[in-house]
Amino acid sequence: MKNKKIAFLIFILIVTAQLYVPLQMIFNQEDIIKTGTEFKFQTVPVDPYDPFRGKYITLFFKEREITVNNATKWRSGETIFATINMDKKGFAKISSISKTKPKNNESYLKLKIGFALNNNKIAIDFPFDRFYMNENIAPNAEKIYQEFSIKKKNETYALVAVKNGEAVIKDVRINEVSIKDLASKK
Amino acid sequence: MSDKIKNELQELLHANVVTAETAEKIRDYFHQKEAENQNKLSSVFGILGAILVGLGIILVFAHNWDTLSRLTKVILSFLPLLIGQIFCGYSLLKKSASTVWRETASVFLFFAIGASISLVAQVYNIPGDLDSFIITWMLLSLPLVYVLQSSIVSLLYIAGITYYGCNANYFTYPSTHSFLYWLLLLGIAPHYYQLVKTKALSNFTLFHNWFISISIVICLGTIAHKNGHLLYLSYMSLFTIFYFIGKTTFFDQQKLKNNSFLIVGKLGILYLLLLYSFKWFWDKSFYKTDSLAETLLSIEFIIALLLTVLAAILFYKKNSKTNFKEVSLLELAFLTNILPFITGYEFSIIANILVLFIGIFEVKRGIKLNHLGILNFGLLLITILITCRFFDTNLSFVIRGILFITIGLGFFLTNYFMLKKRNRNEK
Numbered sequence: 001m002k003n004k005k006i007a008f009l010i011f012i013l014i015v016t017a018q019l020y021v022p023l024q025m026i027f028n029q030e031d032i033i034k035t036g037t038e039f040k041f042q043t044v045p046v047d048p049y050d051p052f053r054g055k056y057i058t059l060f061f062k063e064r065e066i067t068v069n070n071a072t073k074w075r076s077g078e079t080i081f082a083t084i085n086m087d088k089k090g091f092a093k094i095s096s097i098s099k100t101k102p103k104n105n106e107s108y109l110k111l112k113i114g115f116a117l118n119n120n121k122i123a124i125d126f127p128f129d130r131f132y133m134n135e136n137i138a139p140n141a142e143k144i145y146q147e148f149s150i151k152k153k154n155e156t157y158a159l160v161a162v163k164n165g166e167a168v169i170k171d172v173r174i175n176e177v178s179i180k181d182l183a184s185k186k
Numbered sequence: 187m188s189d190k191i192k193n194e195l196q197e198l199l200h201a202n203v204v205t206a207e208t209a210e211k212i213r214d215y216f217h218q219k220e221a222e223n224q225n226k227l228s229s230v231f232g233i234l235g236a237i238l239v240g241l242g243i244i245l246v247f248a249h250n251w252d253t254l255s256r257l258t259k260v261i262l263s264f265l266p267l268l269i270g271q272i273f274c275g276y277s278l279l280k281k282s283a284s285t286v287w288r289e290t291a292s293v294f295l296f297f298a299i300g301a302s303i304s305l306v307a308q309v310y311n312i313p314g315d316l317d318s319f320i321i322t323w324m325l326l327s328l329p330l331v332y333v334l335q336s337s338i339v340s341l342l343y344i345a346g347i348t349y350y351g352c353n354a355n356y357f358t359y360p361s362t363h364s365f366l367y368w369l370l371l372l373g374i375a376p377h378y379y380q381l382v383k384t385k386a387l388s389n390f391t392l393f394h395n396w397f398i399s400i401s402i403v404i405c406l407g408t409i410a411h412k413n414g415h416l417l418y419l420s421y422m423s424l425f426t427i428f429y430f431i432g433k434t435t436f437f438d439q440q441k442l443k444n445n446s447f448l449i450v451g452k453l454g455i456l457y458l459l460l461l462y463s464f465k466w467f468w469d470k471s472f473y474k475t476d477s478l479a480e481t482l483l484s485i486e487f488i489i490a491l492l493l494t495v496l497a498a499i500l501f502y503k504k505n506s507k508t509n510f511k512e513v514s515l516l517e518l519a520f521l522t523n524i525l526p527f528i529t530g531y532e533f534s535i536i537a538n539i540l541v542l543f544i545g546i547f548e549v550k551r552g553i554k555l556n557h558l559g560i561l562n563f564g565l566l567l568i569t570i571l572i573t574c575r576f577f578d579t580n581l582s583f584v585i586r587g588i589l590f591i592t593i594g595l596g597f598f599l600t601n602y603f604m605l606k607k608r609n610r611n612e613k
Contacts, residue, residue: 130312
């Protein structure tokens with residue numbers, strides 16, 4: 001009987017841990033969405049698939065390539081901090097990268113070095129590159145993007161909330177309209 | 187109890203072959219066996235059901251119900267987790283004696299954990315760091331193995347960490363060179379030990395034998411860094427260690443299908459020897475790094491050395507009992523690990539001779555034990571060796587043809603004579 005009690009107590013601890021992990025994820029993300037700064041990252045979407053989480057569109061960001069003085073200084077896979085601000089059109093721009101957290105109040109992202117393109121250009125991996133969509137409309141989203149890109153006038157971007165180096169994608173939009181709405185209307 | 191046995195028992199009773207008492211005992215025996223079988227069957231269906239429902243829930247959620255609000259989706263993603271936890275709590279408190287309840291509930295909870303983490307990730311577009319996702323999932327599930335005594339969750343855990351080991355080291359570039367897999371594998375060791383000690387012959391133990399041995403074989407390669415070539419040595423020693431584990435009295439007494447270590451070890455050694463028998467194999471240098479010191483200090487070399495020493499200890503332990511009179515060639519194959527360190531010699535010849543003799547010994551053993559399986563295994567080994575040699579020798583087609591005809595006739599004749607001998611013995 002005593003053994004059973006101990007086993008049940010341990011079980012309660014396990015249950016708490018099992019609930020804590022997703023809850024902590026939710027609170028963290030909600031906090032970024034509610035109190036983070038919004039940025040628009042210009043992007044290109046394509047549509048692949050994940051066995052556990054369903055259909056999503058992968059985002060390739062135009063800000064992916066950065067010019068640096070000496071590419072050999074940055075190792076592949078290394079964590080870095082990128083300070084971001086807005087350009088004239090209102091899109092996010094990486095102004096500088098460093099190996100330590102920026103001390104001023106500017107917004108920054110924690111991300112990883114992808115690989116060196118040449119001596120003074122490196123590619124970085126964004127911590128947000130997936131936007132999950134309903135399985136019926138995800139293929140449409142890619143098609144719509146391609147149609148828009150032929151017209152050349154499109155501006156596709158991801159609306160991202162940033163706080164303390166972490167980021168959450170709130171929406172992906174083409175010319176100010178959510179890609180979800182565009183794709184489900186079709 | 188089947189009607190056939192009932193009728194036969196009646197007949198035996200009438201003919202006074204068995205007494206009424208014995209007949210009653212036989213009846214009891216079959217009744218008990220039937221109940222056990224039914225229990226086994228409901229376990230299997232319960233577990234299968236839980237796996238299917240768990241996976242089904244993941245798929246339904248993966249559809250991404252974008253008409254639902256974020257809050258609804260978040261609440262829904264907790265639903266399977268809570269249901270699983272309630273079932274597990276109930277089986278722990280009220281049904282702790284029932285394998286069906288414990289296994290089914292914990293398997294369901296196992297999938298619910300994965301589902302709820304991935305659904306939250308879907309809602310917030312958290313990108314796919316598959317490695318940390320699997321580690322979190324497995325670590326949250328591991329306690330179920332111990333608290334609910336669930337062997338199926340243990341098997342799923344082994345599969346999960348094996349996938350993690352592969353994903354972190356083989357599938358991603360640059361690979362992370364993570365050794366976490368070995369630590370995670372240790373997590374299952376107490377459960378496996380308990381299974382072997384208490385339920386050595388159960389199906390759960392059988393599956394664990396196979397899962398663990400195959401998982402280790404798959405993941406040993408993850409230690410490769412700069413001196414990937416040295417891995418062959420580690421594998422040779424690992425297979426030899428497996429072989430000796432399979433030869434311990436504990437495993438040797440069991441049925442062959444339970445003895446995964448013996449089968450994996452033996453086939454592994456032979457596979458490597460066949461690989462060694464190719465000339466091109468020895469063309470590449472075993473020293474990839476610049477200096478010898480760097481090679482000797484590399485993780486691959488250290489692991490290979492440790493495994494080889496362990497294999498040597500096991501070799502000594504097994505054979506010292508019989509004063510080294512029952513040493514088979516297979517047990518000496520790990521000594522080829524010395525070969526790469528003596529440069530400038532054609533080692534493929536040694537490997538060829540080894541395989542040929544192992545094949546001949548197997549044929550001899552098959553004849554001695556009057557065992558067709560072992561006999562044909564030996565012949566097959568020789569055939570594979572000869573086939574392999576056709577790829578790197580310039581023998582004329584006539585000679586190759588004659589060789590094949592000879593070995594084919596060998597198959598016919600040995601099998602024919604053995605069957606004939608058997609018939610004669612039976613008469």
